[in-house]
Amino acid sequence: MNFEKLVQKAKKEYYSIFRGEPPAILIGSATCGISAGANEITKVIEDEITRKNIEARIIPVGCIGSCYAEPIIGIFKNNKEGVFYGPVNKKLVKNIIKKNIIEDKVAKENILGTIQVKETGTRGSFFESDFMKLQSRRILRRCGLINPEDINHYLATGGYTGLLKTLEMGADEIIDTIKRSGLRGRGGAGFPTWLKWDLCRQSNSKEKYIICNADEGDPGAFMNRSLLEGDPHSVIEGILIGAHTIKAKKAYIYCRAEYPAALEKLEKAINDLDKIGLLDIEIVIKKGAGAFVCGEETALIASIEGRRGMPRTRPPFPTTKGLWGKPTVINNVETFAAISLIFQEGVEKFSSIGTESSKGTKTFSLVGDVKRTGLIEVPLGTTLRRVIFDIGGGIKNGGNLKAVQIGGPSGGCIPASMMDIEIDYDSLTSAGAIMGSGGLVVLSDDSCMVEIARYFLEFTQRESCGKCVPCRLGTQQMLLILDDIVQGNGNPEDVETLHEVAEAVKAASLCGLGQTAPNPVLTTLKYFREEYVEHVMNRRCPAAYCRELMHYFIDGKQCTGCMVCSKVCPGNAIVGVKDEVHFIDQEKCLKCGSCMDVCKEGAILKVPGPGGSIES
Amino acid sequence: MQRLKKILKSYHGKREDIIPLLQDVQEEYGYLPENALRELSKVTEVSESQIYGIATFYAQFRFKPKGRKHLTVCTGTACHVKGSEQIIEAIQRRLKIKEGETTPDHEYSLEAVGCIGCCSLAPCAMINGKVISRIKPRQIKRLLPQKS
Numbered sequence: 001m002n003f004e005k006l007v008q009k010a011k012k013e014y015y016s017i018f019r020g021e022p023p024a025i026l027i028g029s030a031t032c033g034i035s036a037g038a039n040e041i042t043k044v045i046e047d048e049i050t051r052k053n054i055e056a057r058i059i060p061v062g063c064i065g066s067c068y069a070e071p072i073i074g075i076f077k078n079n080k081e082g083v084f085y086g087p088v089n090k091k092l093v094k095n096i097i098k099k100n101i102i103e104d105k106v107a108k109e110n111i112l113g114t115i116q117v118k119e120t121g122t123r124g125s126f127f128e129s130d131f132m133k134l135q136s137r138r139i140l141r142r143c144g145l146i147n148p149e150d151i152n153h154y155l156a157t158g159g160y161t162g163l164l165k166t167l168e169m170g171a172d173e174i175i176d177t178i179k180r181s182g183l184r185g186r187g188g189a190g191f192p193t194w195l196k197w198d199l200c201r202q203s204n205s206k207e208k209y210i211i212c213n214a215d216e217g218d219p220g221a222f223m224n225r226s227l228l229e230g231d232p233h234s235v236i237e238g239i240l241i242g243a244h245t246i247k248a249k250k251a252y253i254y255c256r257a258e259y260p261a262a263l264e265k266l267e268k269a270i271n272d273l274d275k276i277g278l279l280d281i282e283i284v285i286k287k288g289a290g291a292f293v294c295g296e297e298t299a300l301i302a303s304i305e306g307r308r309g310m311p312r313t314r315p316p317f318p319t320t321k322g323l324w325g326k327p328t329v330i331n332n333v334e335t336f337a338a339i340s341l342i343f344q345e346g347v348e349k350f351s352s353i354g355t356e357s358s359k360g361t362k363t364f365s366l367v368g369d370v371k372r373t374g375l376i377e378v379p380l381g382t383t384l385r386r387v388i389f390d391i392g393g394g395i396k397n398g399g400n401l402k403a404v405q406i407g408g409p410s411g412g413c414i415p416a417s418m419m420d421i422e423i424d425y426d427s428l429t430s431a432g433a434i435m436g437s438g439g440l441v442v443l444s445d446d447s448c449m450v451e452i453a454r455y456f457l458e459f460t461q462r463e464s465c466g467k468c469v470p471c472r473l474g475t476q477q478m479l480l481i482l483d484d485i486v487q488g489n490g491n492p493e494d495v496e497t498l499h500e501v502a503e504a505v506k507a508a509s510l511c512g513l514g515q516t517a518p519n520p521v522l523t524t525l526k527y528f529r530e531e532y533v534e535h536v537m538n539r540r541c542p543a544a545y546c547r548e549l550m551h552y553f554i555d556g557k558q559c560t561g562c563m564v565c566s567k568v569c570p571g572n573a574i575v576g577v578k579d580e581v582h583f584i585d586q587e588k589c590l591k592c593g594s595c596m597d598v599c600k601e602g603a604i605l606k607v608p609g610p611g612g613s614i615e616s
Numbered sequence: 617m618q619r620l621k622k623i624l625k626s627y628h629g630k631r632e633d634i635i636p637l638l639q640d641v642q643e644e645y646g647y648l649p650e651n652a653l654r655e656l657s658k659v660t661e662v663s664e665s666q667i668y669g670i671a672t673f674y675a676q677f678r679f680k681p682k683g684r685k686h687l688t689v690c691t692g693t694a695c696h697v698k699g700s701e702q703i704i705e706a707i708q709r710r711l712k713i714k715e716g717e718t719t720p721d722h723e724y725s726l727e728a729v730g731c732i733g734c735c736s737l738a739p740c741a742m743i744n745g746k747v748i749s750r751i752k753p754r755q756i757k758r759l760l761p762q763k764s
Contacts, residue, residue: 031734031747032733032734032736035740035747035749036737036749067736070737216733217730218731219692219693219695219696219730219731220692221731221735222733222734222735222736257639258731259733260745287635287639289635289638289674289677290675290676290677291673291675292730303635305631305632306633306634306635306670308670309674365735365736366736367693367735367738368694369697374736375736405693439693439735441694441697447697455693455696456693459730465673547701568754569754570710570753570754570756570757571706571709590702590706590753591702592699592706592754593702594754597752598754
């Protein structure tokens, strides 16, 4: 069958879902959906359909981005706009089936909005919601609206037309197109993609390789996972375009073993592509084995070659000496998806948004103390304020914004006063942070910035490969100092020492891990110095977060002795008999705040300072 | 040994297969048994010290068996901010083991991991691979009924 016919057939099949005859039920079944209970929901729907003898199709889709509302389902019936609900539970799902499918009405509870899917695009009230309307869903346009395991869904939505176009172009034209698009590497460093490809293309070798970096080791980031789980073909198409451009015959996808669902979907996608005859190179999936440093390109190469994942000095860059010493292009998952987008929809459409030096959109995982957590995609140049308050809905539980941690352990903390900063490669760098791969952790007043810095240092210290001294010993020194500070054992001179060591590690480390590891320390020192001073001089954690420098306290005036708190306490630390004021045994208290969560009287307080023995 | 032979059969003589082989061995046994590594060294002609060098570098590999219920607590940034440390503490106290250990009856083992990518539903933990999202310290007693 030729491609045109294939697409026609795929379109017929795919768009019939949205005509809703027979009714179709979309279920967000990415890892986030499943952890929120999507599998149980699917089971309920299947049972309900069998029990009531209804004809309906169940279609597992990826994450539409609104993780805060998982599990999410969408119902399409009778050529009407689909209605999306979330979060749903077993009871609600039964009601939705009854109302929406049997009675052809709309269930009123937990409606996220309506969605209409046509060949001309998607619209509907869901896209007008606060969470969606300021976003520009380009890379993620299919996520949550196609079955990632059905290649027809990808073909029906313009899939592989980009590849076909590039097969007719020469490498010059492809590279020139990418150059005009202004695409910069989405892994975080922002190197111009066209230049990387061109350097590799010019390298003289018969053997060349393409590597897709899907290692996403940043704690707090899941953009790559969501994209691979929601639209794996878009990444593979970009890889094929790259292979065609640089004339590589073999490609590797290096993906974390911690992402089993993504690995599964990639494998299926590659097999399906082979079946329809579009796979003209060999694609090998390599499972990572849990090493953050393997996100660094030379370390990643070492890992594929079957060695310890240790980076080496550059130059030579992988574009001249990469895998097995041959010229290699390594790009991030999102970069490859952006390549597919550029060739499917045209360079103008891609570069019409963004800033002068940072074109297009960027996906972010918006997490932490923000109301609407999830996967978002915004034009580069969008301000942090817009992302956190307009899209994310502001801070949870009425708290105040304190800072945004961006870019994972390599990134930094940007204080609340700088929220008008535009998200692009250069302005983030000038604020001392980096784009990184796109983890955006929102921190409220309840977070201690010193402890956040310590957390990241603990991470980088553990993940340092140990090859170069500044990183191996420097991160350890910084961690020791930070450990002391958060435990109330800091010295006044620690703050200065910390600063000096951080600068040295940054300047002298071999690879990106070490060079950026001090960023969380340096940015918190720059913007939140007074918190360090408070810890060191007064042995006090202003946010009442550091465990050694805070305690929970029961206010005797408020406590009614209802015993609710003592029942939930995992440490059995609350003493007191019914109807009498309770106390917290500070020795036993593990400071988890469970008691505070359940106390209806508001009698439990979080207090800065270490707290005494049983009575305080 | 039969199971090990089957895994080693997939070896095509390439250095790059070492990590996937280790992954397969661990998948099969739940950890990397010493004699399996010795066998692996013979078949691949990569020295045992090098194999250990690789296996100890990557966080995924373990040298002791897991418990029947393997608990994994995510310590990614979002989970950390939302109190994963207290989750680990609560489990440690409940099971009287430290992170990285297995209870003497092999019922439970506890491991802290970098990030499982469910940040929007933080804090998260897993029991034998099944994610429990928005986990609270007070759920631990119920989730781990057996004290060990």
